[in-house]
Each structure stands twice: as C-alpha cells, then as structure tokens.
Amino acid sequence: MSGTGDNVKRLRSSRVCFVIPTYNEAANVTPLLARLTGLYRGDDTAFLIVDDESPDGTADLVREFAANDSRVRLLEGKRRGLGDAYVRGITHALNNLGAQIIVQMDADFSHDPADAHKLLAHLDAGTDVAIGSRYVAGGGIDARWSPARRLLSRWGNRLARWVAGLAAVHDCTAGFKAINADALRAAQVEKISVQGYAFQVVLLHRLLAAGARVVEEPIYFRERERGHTKLGVKDIFAFFCHIWWLRLTRHRTFIKFALTGLSGAVINLGSFQILLDLGLHKLLASPIAIELSIVSNFLINNYWTFADRALTGRKRVRGMKFNLVSLATLTLSYATFVALSALFPSALPVLLQGLGIVPAALLNYFVNSFWTFRDIKPRGLR
Numbered sequence: 001m002s003g004t005g006d007n008v009k010r011l012r013s014s015r016v017c018f019v020i021p022t023y024n025e026a027a028n029v030t031p032l033l034a035r036l037t038g039l040y041r042g043d044d045t046a047f048l049i050v051d052d053e054s055p056d057g058t059a060d061l062v063r064e065f066a067a068n069d070s071r072v073r074l075l076e077g078k079r080r081g082l083g084d085a086y087v088r089g090i091t092h093a094l095n096n097l098g099a100q101i102i103v104q105m106d107a108d109f110s111h112d113p114a115d116a117h118k119l120l121a122h123l124d125a126g127t128d129v130a131i132g133s134r135y136v137a138g139g140g141i142d143a144r145w146s147p148a149r150r151l152l153s154r155w156g157n158r159l160a161r162w163v164a165g166l167a168a169v170h171d172c173t174a175g176f177k178a179i180n181a182d183a184l185r186a187a188q189v190e191k192i193s194v195q196g197y198a199f200q201v202v203l204l205h206r207l208l209a210a211g212a213r214v215v216e217e218p219i220y221f222r223e224r225e226r227g228h229t230k231l232g233v234k235d236i237f238a239f240f241c242h243i244w245w246l247r248l249t250r251h252r253t254f255i256k257f258a259l260t261g262l263s264g265a266v267i268n269l270g271s272f273q274i275l276l277d278l279g280l281h282k283l284l285a286s287p288i289a290i291e292l293s294i295v296s297n298f299l300i301n302n303y304w305t306f307a308d309r310a311l312t313g314r315k316r317v318r319g320m321k322f323n324l325v326s327l328a329t330l331t332l333s334y335a336t337f338v339a340l341s342a343l344f345p346s347a348l349p350v351l352l353q354g355l356g357i358v359p360a361a362l363l364n365y366f367v368n369s370f371w372t373f374r375d376i377k378p379r380g381l382r
C-alpha cells in the first residue's frame, strides 16, 4: 500500500469527480464540502452532491456553497434509495462532467476526506478500483458501533465473499472507493437497478466480472457525529436476497447443484413415502430415505455438477471427506425430522421429512463447494 495522505503527488492529470449522495445531511454537507474543496484544489476536480429532496434543506446549502465554487455540483431527484442515487450520480458524472475517475463516499464524515488521496494514488499506479477497506490489516471501525451493527457488517461481508463469490475482496460493502471511468463503463453501471445499500456489493461484483483490478487500502470508519443513518431493515433484507441472486445468475455450478438437490429431494421424499406405504416405521424410513438421496446426490454432483473441477487431494481423502459430509447431512436432516415429529406428532410425516432437507441442503452446498470438491485455483470471482 502506498501514500501517506495529504501530500501524495498526482502523477496523471485525470478529471476526478467525487459523487456523494445525501439525504438529510444539512448538518454535514457544508463542512464536508469545505474540507473536500480545501484538500483537492485542482480545477480538474468536481464534487457532485446527489440529493433526493431532503426535507432538512441539504440541497439549499449545496446551492449556497456552489455559488462560490463552480466545481461543486448538485443533482436532485426523487428518493429511491442509496443505490438509485449512486446510479444517477455516477452516470451523470461520466456523461456530463467528463469524469475519468469517480470517488464515491458518504457525506457524514464516516469516510475521512483526506483518505481519498490514498485511493487516488492507487488509480495513478494503474489500478481500476481502490477500496477504502475496514476489513484489511490497518483498517477499522469506530468503537461506538453497536455490537449488533458490527455483527451485521462482519457477517454481511463474509456472506458476500462466500455466496456472491467475492472472496478476493475483504470489504465488499464498502461505500468509499475510487473507480476508473472505463471500469465503470465496462461494468455497465447505468444498468444497475438495485435501489438500496445492496448497490455496493452489486457494483463490486459487476466490476470484478468485467475484469477490473482491485486493491484495498485500509481505512478507519468513523461513526457519524451528526444526523442519522438511513440503513433500514429493507436494505438488509435486500442485501441478503441480492448476494444469492448474484450467485444464482452468474454461476452455472449453483444451478446444477440446485437441480441435483431437487432430484435428491424427490428421491428422498419419494422413497420415504414408499417405505411408509410398505409398512416401515417413520423413524426408520426417514434415515434410509435420507441416505438414498445422499448417495444419488453424490453421484450426480461428482459426475455432473462439479465434474469440471480439478479435485484436490487423493481419492481416499475425498472419500473420507464425503463420508464426513454425509454423516453431518444425515444427522442434521434426521435430527430436524425427529425434532419436528416430536413437536408436531400429528403433522404429515412427508412434510416434516421435506423440512428436514432445508438445513442439510445449505450445509451440504457450502461444505461440498468449499471442501470436498474445492476448486484448486481460486480466482478473483468464483
């Protein structure tokens, strides 16, 4: 990592545009613009505030500031969420302001304006995307963040890395990045239709898929002093939906795995019902049916779903791994069935057997994908 902040010399003269969304940031926007315009003095720099009719008069303060500094611009629109504001702002900066580099950041001083220097230095060195990262060595988060928010952010990032295939990046939800305009065009940012905070992870995914080179620069994320966060439950829910959607649409392996799982479910429930009809007790029919589906799943996954993966280790090791995974799957699925049977003794057994598949399927996918059939060569985007 390079640069120590304020005195990094810009090697290339690119037109830089800061894109900063605001919603009710009247307490922050003027000091932020004062700080930014003071730090980045060149005529080649613009500061675009994207405000969505904030009722607290944020836009008026921006207009006031812009009257004395023509580098400050205001883009106004209807409020449709953080992602929507970014898509409009970035598209405007690319098409109308001649931006060659975009810096996206929050308006609440959580992102230190001085850190943008370090991000820009990475772009000067030839990187396409420089992320201000909280989750690499040297980075961090304000101690004032509640344990709940910390947990959410940590696990949101872990899931984004594992589920959406962004393993190469540690801070996938970061809102502080410098991005090359060509990389943004290649990623077709204007086509992103994500309205809320999930935008961050979707944009990153698109950039990586388009082949962008990404580095992470450690930053310290400060809790805001004034105003309130706009992150809502809806954003959190949308985030989890989007990471799975990214995986589903991008990775054929996942679709194959899902189809295999579906066939396994049919075999499991079909044989369970047949065994019941033959007079077997449900507590005995259940594990037999689960085991049958495990074997068929393994065979199909081995010869179809993960057939293209160069397998790690020796056959014996793989066999051992498979047996362990199967044991865990069998236990989890059967335990769920037994527990549900005890809780709802009069419920249709085949329904409970079906519910037993759910936790086992999730476990199975992760373990198989990351362990039993693991890819030898991890790529930037998996």
Ligand code: GDD
Residues within 6 Å of the ligand: 020, 021, 022, 023, 024, 025, 050, 051, 052, 079, 080, 081, 082, 085, 105, 106, 107, 108, 110, 153, 173, 174, 175, 176, 197, 200, 224, 228, 229, 230, 231
């Ligand atoms: N125009 C517009 N419209 N701006 C918005 C909207 C909106 O609907 N929602 C939020 N903003 C602005 C805020 O005014 C602020 O400048 C910035 O977007 C970030 O919003 P915060 O509400 O302060 O977000 P946060 O601090 O909870 O979340 C931060 O961390 C997340 C990861 O932990 C942001 O950096 C997120 O981008 C990041 O994903």
Ligand code: MN
Residues within 6 Å of the ligand: 106, 108, 110, 224, 229
């Ligand atoms: Mn904030």
